Amino acid sequence: MTAWQQNLRRRFDRAAAGYDALAQLQQQSAQRLLMALQPVLASSPKPLNILDVGSGTGWLIKQLQAAQPSAWCCALDLSEGMLRSLSAGANERVQRVCADASVLPMASSAFDLVVSNFALHWCDDPLQVLNELHRVCVPGGQAFCVIPVSGSLSARGDTRTTGASLLPLATWQQALAASPWTLRQADSETYEEFHDSPTAWLSTLRALGVTAQRPAASVNALSPRQALQQLHRRLESAREPAGIPLRYEVWRIHLQA
Numbered sequence: 001m002t003a004w005q006q007n008l009r010r011r012f013d014r015a016a017a018g019y020d021a022l023a024q025l026q027q028q029s030a031q032r033l034l035m036a037l038q039p040v041l042a043s044s045p046k047p048l049n050i051l052d053v054g055s056g057t058g059w060l061i062k063q064l065q066a067a068q069p070s071a072w073c074c075a076l077d078l079s080e081g082m083l084r085s086l087s088a089g090a091n092e093r094v095q096r097v098c099a100d101a102s103v104l105p106m107a108s109s110a111f112d113l114v115v116s117n118f119a120l121h122w123c124d125d126p127l128q129v130l131n132e133l134h135r136v137c138v139p140g141g142q143a144f145c146v147i148p149v150s151g152s153l154s155a156r157g158d159t160r161t162t163g164a165s166l167l168p169l170a171t172w173q174q175a176l177a178a179s180p181w182t183l184r185q186a187d188s189e190t191y192e193e194f195h196d197s198p199t200a201w202l203s204t205l206r207a208l209g210v211t212a213q214r215p216a217a218s219v220n221a222l223s224p225r226q227a228l229q230q231l232h233r234r235l236e237s238a239r240e241p242a243g244i245p246l247r248y249e250v251w252r253i254h255l256q257a
């Protein structure tokens with residue numbers, strides 16, 4: 001595991017206990033994803049093998065179990081803390097795996113359905129992770145993914161920060177075109193909430209664990225205090241009538257193997 005992944009794991013381990021209380025946008029997206037999955041769950045003539053990539057605390061996988069109790073589910077996450085949180089409320093038909101989504105420790109053609117909500121943007125190589133998801137999906141199987149792209153967390157204002165260094169939509173589109181997947185549907189959506197102050201905005205991101213910085217993003221020559229003051233000014237300059245926006249631009253895709 002790289003130093004970057006270790007840092008990311010630590011952030012999400014710390015965030016696990018309070019994650020669900022603050023991850024409102026992620027849960028809104030997961031609810032939307034669950035609606036898209038209902039026809040697949042309802043039409044399956046047999047119990048599905050389902051892989052949730054970046055399962056976090058398991059909100060989505062618990063809903064999938066409720067919709068199809070006989071399904072066998074695998075919750076995969078880089079954070080052991082998140083997977084421990086998932087244990088509460090998950091039944092014996094959920095396997096928890098702590099691993100990198102880019103190098104899945106599963107056999108080929110193991111899953112009928114792959115889902116991922118607000119997770120794949122942490123992967124450095126879009127084509128590699130898309131190829132891995134395809135490898136573990138059965139022929140004819142399906143994947144439903146929600147991927148934050150550049151433009152998310154734009155209130156930060158500094159393109160060198162983690163939030164603004166998310167990959168452009170075009171990069172994911174190119175990777176998908178080069179992958180073995182067939183695209184069935186794609187949509188771009190925006191999820192947003194507003195905060196009263198820069199402190200509240202930053203506290204939410206820290207509590208969610210999404211402030212880990214990639215090595216290439218650490219190029220600010222300012223002292224930590226100066227950098228924080230500068231960030232507060234940028235957040236204030238981004239203020240809208242409803243408050244300071246915490247906004248995600250996402251790409252929602254439905255794929256078939």
